Amino acid sequence: MIQKFFKLQISTNGQKLYEFTNQTLDWIKENKFKNGLINISIQHTSASLIVQENADPDVQNDLINYFDKLVPMDNRLYAHITEGKDDMPAHIKSSLTNNQISLSIKDKNLLLGTWQGLYLFEHRLENQKRTIIHHFIGE
Amino acid sequence: MIQKFFKLQISTNGQKLYEFTNQTLDWIKENKFKNGLINISIQHTSASLIVQENADPDVQNDLINYFDKLVPMDNRLYAHITEGKDDMPAHIKSSLTNNQISLSIKDKNLLLGTWQGLYLFEHRLENQKRTIIHHFIGE
Amino acid sequence: MIQKFFKLQISTNGQKLYEFTNQTLDWIKENKFKNGLINISIQHTSASLIVQENADPDVQNDLINYFDKLVPMDNRLYAHITEGKDDMPAHIKSSLTNNQISLSIKDKNLLLGTWQGLYLFEHRLENQKRTIIHHFIGE
Numbered sequence: 001m002i003q004k005f006f007k008l009q010i011s012t013n014g015q016k017l018y019e020f021t022n023q024t025l026d027w028i029k030e031n032k033f034k035n036g037l038i039n040i041s042i043q044h045t046s047a048s049l050i051v052q053e054n055a056d057p058d059v060q061n062d063l064i065n066y067f068d069k070l071v072p073m074d075n076r077l078y079a080h081i082t083e084g085k086d087d088m089p090a091h092i093k094s095s096l097t098n099n100q101i102s103l104s105i106k107d108k109n110l111l112l113g114t115w116q117g118l119y120l121f122e123h124r125l126e127n128q129k130r131t132i133i134h135h136f137i138g139e
Numbered sequence: 140m141i142q143k144f145f146k147l148q149i150s151t152n153g154q155k156l157y158e159f160t161n162q163t164l165d166w167i168k169e170n171k172f173k174n175g176l177i178n179i180s181i182q183h184t185s186a187s188l189i190v191q192e193n194a195d196p197d198v199q200n201d202l203i204n205y206f207d208k209l210v211p212m213d214n215r216l217y218a219h220i221t222e223g224k225d226d227m228p229a230h231i232k233s234s235l236t237n238n239q240i241s242l243s244i245k246d247k248n249l250l251l252g253t254w255q256g257l258y259l260f261e262h263r264l265e266n267q268k269r270t271i272i273h274h275f276i277g278e
Numbered sequence: 279m280i281q282k283f284f285k286l287q288i289s290t291n292g293q294k295l296y297e298f299t300n301q302t303l304d305w306i307k308e309n310k311f312k313n314g315l316i317n318i319s320i321q322h323t324s325a326s327l328i329v330q331e332n333a334d335p336d337v338q339n340d341l342i343n344y345f346d347k348l349v350p351m352d353n354r355l356y357a358h359i360t361e362g363k364d365d366m367p368a369h370i371k372s373s374l375t376n377n378q379i380s381l382s383i384k385d386k387n388l389l390l391g392t393w394q395g396l397y398l399f400e401h402r403l404e405n406q407k408r409t410i411i412h413h414f415i416g417e
Contacts, residue, residue: 003313035142044391045329045331053184058217059227062216062217062219063230078344080340088340092344095341095375096375099329102241103239114182116238133389137276137415138142139142175281189373190378192323192324198369200357240377251321255321255323255377
């Protein structure tokens with residue numbers, strides 16, 4: 001059994017989905033991981049991780065719009081407003097999605113479905129630097 | 140340390156919760172897993188996994204109804220509509236729940252609470268074949 | 279590779295966030311875990327786990343209020359009402375957040391972001407005893 005870590009940093013410019021499937025796949029390939037778990041965790045509470053369809057870009061826009069309606073940027077709704085109208089909604093959106101995803105690797109393949117991609121879901125409006133930890137345990 | 144994989148396939152016929160706790164328990168028993176992690180991941184983005192109460196079937200119906208109201212099947216709300224009125228809501232419901240769950244096994248027992256069951260949450264209206272990967276790492 | 283388990287019990291008195299980051303950190307330190315995964319799972323379906331900001335307490339109140347509006351305690355909306363007006367909303371809130379979180383440990387440090395804390399999110403109104411399993415796998 002071995003363990004390896006990889007810190008992926010992504011610069012974001014606004015509320016969008018940022019795909020990082022390829023960076024994860026490259027890391028698996030470089031390290032010749034055969035079978036094991038990858039735990040992927042985001043080190044922030046105003047951005048999150050999701051596994052979503054990577055075929056039609058409309059899906060991503062619909063997701064962003066949906067979450068924006070579900071969690072309105074309206075300071076009258078929240079007490080925590082000092083960091084901007086997008087901050088408390090960002091924390092809520094983060095709670096509604098994921099901070100962390102564990103994925104399986106079998107025979108050197110990351111077990112994702114045909115249409116599944118890995119995304120950072122940025123919930124803040126201004127530019128951010130986001131850290132996503134990859135942690136492999138296996139062989 | 141050993142690793143084992145098991146691909147569970149479930150045929151679904153509409154928006155429902157499909158319990159698979161017994162299939163998971165059977166696989167653990169057959170393989171005599173003692174202590175370890177099971178990572179369970181669904182290979183689709185329009186169905187999801189949840190751990191929920193398995194005592195009162197009303198809970199399942201209430202969950203389905205709640206999610207249907209929260210994410211309306213109304214094509215006017217979405218840009219991604221080519222795959223049917225239920226498709227984009229299915230992607231959103233999948234984001235609001237889980238693609239993946241990790242569970243612990245201790246002394247041959249899957250550590251679930253008394254009332255917890257494992258469910259596939261189907262969000263599409265038409266018949267589907269769903270693949271749920273089970274991956275054990277432990278001893 | 280070693281595995282260890284730890285059952286954390288938290289008494290709750292109403293809908294609140296209960297931080298347990300320190301209990302998790304103490305357990306890691308006592309056991310001198312170096313590198314590995316911790317799987318944390320709650321054994322209930324009417325309370326959940328979240329990773330959230332631990333700086334401004336307003337964030338926690340805003341979260342509780344948001345989820346209360348999103349999932350109203352109104353018996354007319356649900357069929358499962360025998361356990362109280364807060365019970366079915368609790369199951370739904372649990373589905374919208376997490377039953378389980380996997381975290382990574384590297385060089386004896388739990389990899390959480392600067393502002394991230396671990397919380398039990400209690401969704402029931404009356405006093406409860408909640409069990410949160412910690413399971414370490416690593417070295």
